[in-house]
Amino acid sequence: MRRIALREYGEGEHVVAYRDRLYRFTDANDEDDQALAADAAEFLGVDLGDDGDVWGLTNAVREQKQEALVGRVEDGDLLVEADDYRHGRGSRLLRGVLRHLGLSGVRVHYEGDVVEDIPTGKVTGRLPDTLLHGTSSANMGGILRRGLTADETRSNYKHNDVRHSDTVFLTDNPFKAAHHALNARQPMGRGSWTSRSAPPPGVFPVVVEFAIPDKAKLVPDWDIDVWSEKGDAYEGSREMRQRLRGFGHPATQEDPFKLSRKFGVFGYRGRIPPAFIRSIQILTGDEESFSSPESWTEVTREQLERAIDAGEPGAWEWPDTCPECGADEDDCECERCEECGEAGGDCTCGMAQRCPSCGYADDQKPEWCHRCGKPWAQGVVASTFWRARRVVASAAPVSGFDPEYYMSEACAYFAIALHELYGYRLRMLVDEAGFGVGESGMPVVAHVYAVDPEGNAVDARGRRSEAEVRAEFYDLIEPRTYDVTPGELETDWMGDDKPLYGPSPAEVEEARRAILHLESVNP
Numbered sequence: 345m346r347r348i349a350l351r352e353y354g355e356g357e358h359v360v361a362y363r364d365r366l367y368r369f370t371d372a373n374d375e376d377d378q379a380l381a382a383d384a385a386e387f388l389g390v391d392l393g394d395d396g397d398v399w400g401l402t403n404a405v406r407e408q409k410q411e412a413l414v415g416r417v418e419d420g421d422l423l424v425e426a427d428d429y430r431h432g433r434g435s436r437l438l439r440g441v442l443r444h445l446g447l448s449g450v451r452v453h454y455e456g457d458v459v460e461d462i463p464t465g466k467v468t469g470r471l472p473d474t475l476l477h478g479t480s481s482a483n484m485g486g487i488l489r490r491g492l493t494a495d496e497t498r499s500n501y502k503h504n505d506v507r508h509s510d511t512v513f514l515t516d517n518p519f520k521a522a523h524h525a526l527n528a529r530q531p532m533g534r535g536s537w538t539s540r541s542a543p544p545p546g547v548f549p550v551v552v553e554f555a556i557p558d559k560a561k562l563v564p565d566w567d568i569d570v571w572s573e574k575g576d577a578y579e580g581s582r583e584m585r586q587r588l589r590g591f592g593h594p595a596t597q598e599d600p601f602k603l604s605r606k607f608g609v610f611g612y613r614g615r616i617p618p619a620f621i622r623s624i625q626i627l628t629g630d631e632e633s634f635s636s637p638e639s640w641t642e643v644t645r646e647q648l649e650r651a652i653d654a655g656e657p658g659a660w661e662w663p664d665t666c667p668e669c670g671a672d673e674d675d676c677e678c679e680r681c682e683e684c685g686e687a688g689g690d691c692t693c694g695m696a697q698r699c700p701s702c703g704y705a706d707d708q709k710p711e712w713c714h715r716c717g718k719p720w721a722q723g724v725v726a727s728t729f730w731r732a733r734r735v736v737a738s739a740a741p742v743s744g745f746d747p748e749y750y751m752s753e754a755c756a757y758f759a760i761a762l763h764e765l766y767g768y769r770l771r772m773l774v775d776e777a778g779f780g781v782g783e784s785g786m787p788v789v790a791h792v793y794a795v796d797p798e799g800n801a802v803d804a805r806g807r808r809s810e811a812e813v814r815a816e817f818y819d820l821i822e823p824r825t826y827d828v829t830p831g832e833l834e835t836d837w838m839g840d841d842k843p844l845y846g847p848s849p850a851e852v853e854e855a856r857r858a859i860l861h862l863e864s865v866n867p
Contacts (some may be wrong), residue, residue: 350444352669354380358398359422360405361441362388362412362426371399383394384708388412411598411606413437415450415824422447425452425633426519432608433462433516436469452519455636457520459754471562471605472621473516474555475612478524481626481652482547488645489752489817490790491617492554511578512616513565522634525627549631551640551649552625564600565609572600573801577611580663617753620652624648626657712808750804756792756837756844758804760830761832768802770795770828773813787824789843790817 349364356370367384369377371718381401385392385732406427413431415424422442424430430452431438432790438450442464450467452460477492486493492512515521527785530545556562569575573595589595597605605609626648629639643651647660654662720848762768771794774787793803793813799812814823829839839846 350440352444352802353383353767354609356419358402359410359415359417359445360384360388361402361437362409363437365442366441368402374568376438385568396600402477411596411603413657415441416449417445417447419447420775421450421451422449426452426459429607430517430610430832431606433467433472434470434605435467437606439464439467439469442467447622449618454519457636459635459637460517470557472516472556472608474553475516475608475610476518476521476808477514477527477554478521478526478553479513479550480525480529480547481550481657482544483528483552484552484624484648484652487552488618488621488648489789491615491753492552492612493615509614510588511563511566513609513610515565515610518551518637519635520609521551522549522627522640524549526631526634530708544555548657549627550650551625554626555620555622556612557616558614558621561613562601562604562609563613564604565607565611568603568609569600572596572603573599574598575600589690615753619753620747624659627649628657628660657684679798735776735831748806749857751791753845755803755850755853756789756833757851758855758859759792759794761852761859762794763830764852765856765859766794766796768796770830771795771801771810771818772826772828773817774824774826774843775817776822776824789837790820790823792844 350361350366351364352366353370354368356368356377358371360367365384365387367380367382378397381392381398385401385404388405388409390401390408392400392404393404394400402414405414406425407843410429412428412436413424415422422438422445427820441447442450444606449461449462449463451458474625475551479487494510510853515524525845526549529544529549537823563569563577564572564575566581568576569581570579573585575581575585577600583596623642624645625640625642627634627639628641629636633639639655641660643660649658650662651660665710711844714798720810750824759768759770763770770792771788773791773793774789776787791803791813796807797808799810800807801813803813810825817823833844834847836842
C-alpha cells in the first residue's frame, strides 16, 4: 500500500488534513494561525464565513468538506468527534497523520465522553475483515436463521423512497452502528426523520458483528454514492443526488468506494449467512447513553434468545429454569436423565416422543403438550441423530462441523449428501411472500431437507416430523413445501442470483463425512 507523504504547515495541537497537506494550529488563534487558516480554506475549497479564523475553518470543514480530517492532539492521541462520517480504520489519510505525528492512536469523543479508542496499529488503511450492523431484536430471529438479507419492505428510510432489494449495509463505526440500532427499533413514520412512532414493547437495539464473506461484494454506502458526483452503484442514486443539490447539499468529486473505505461505511451485495456472525451486543444501559461502550453487553445466541423471549435485554443473564418445575436450574430438585443431564422435557435421548410444535420430549404421547399446551400430534421416535447429537457436540469429532451451519446456508449440501448416501427424497420449505421475492420472481428458500421412506424429515438436527421442521420456521408468511430432485435443486435454485449458494462437491463431501460419523456414534 502506498504511504501518504504529508507536507506539514504550521504548528500546534489542532489538526486539519486533506490529501497530502497537514495543517496545524494553536489555541492562540493569532494572526499567523488566521493567515494559515485562510490558506487552508482556499486549498480545501471551503468558505470561512464571517469568522475567518481557526474555529471558522474547523466548522467549515465539518460542514462543507467531510472528506477532510479534523482533530486535536492530546496526550499522544488524536481526538476526533463521533460524526456519522468520522475517519475509520480504513482511512489512509488517518493512518498517515497518526504515523507522521508519532501518535498512539485515535480517541473518538461524543458529548465529552470517549466512545471509541483505536490504536494506531489498527488503522490499516485497508478494507476491514469484520463490520457491524445495527438492528433490533425484532429482526434477530431471521438473522440468526437466514443471515443478513436485504428487505426493501422494512427499510428505515422508505419514507424517502430509499429501498434496496439486494444490498445490506454495515460499518466499522460502533457509534454509527449503535445509532442505526436505535433507529431500527423505532418504526419510521410517513413524514420527516423526526416523525417516529413509539418503539414496540419488548424490542431493544442489537449490534451484530459479521465477518465479510467476499470483499469483492462490498460497494459504496448509499449515502456516499449519492454524495459523490462519481457515484452510480445504485439505481436512483443520480436522481437523489440531483434532488439534494436543489436543497444546497454539498458534493464531492472523490471516488465513492474510496470514501466508503475512508469512513468505514459499506453496502454488501447479497446475503451474509449466519455462520459469519462473530459477536452480538445488546443495549443493556440507558438509551441516552447508547454511545458508551459500557452500555452494551456482548451475549451468546442463547442469551440473546432468552432476552428476546422475555422482551427484556437484562434477561440475558437470568438463570436457566427447569421446564418441569420452573425453578432456577441451581435450585431444581427434579430427577435428571443420567445420559444427557437434562430434566424432564429437555431430555433428547431417553424419551420416545416429541411435541412437533415446541420439541418437548415425553416417554408417553399425551393429548396435550405439557410445555406449549398445543394438541400433541404424532410424535417422533428418538433416532440415532437425536441420541448422538449431544455426544457429537461435546466431542466435536468432525473438524469444523457445525450443525447450525448445516441448518442454515449449507442445508442444501447436507440434504444432497443424505440423498447420495441413502436415496432419500429432497424437499424445500419456501416462503412465497418473504425475503427475496423481487425481480427474480423466486421465493426465499427457508430450508432444504431430506425425507426418509417413513415420511420423516431428516436434517442436521436429526430425524423428526415435517411439522417440527415447519414449526422451527414459524415466522414464514406463506410457507410452502416442494419436492425437488438433486438436478433441479442445483440447476434451478443454486448459484448466482438464486436463493441458494452454488453447487459445491467439497461441501457435500464434508456433509457426507459428518453424517457417517453421526450414525457411527450410536450404531
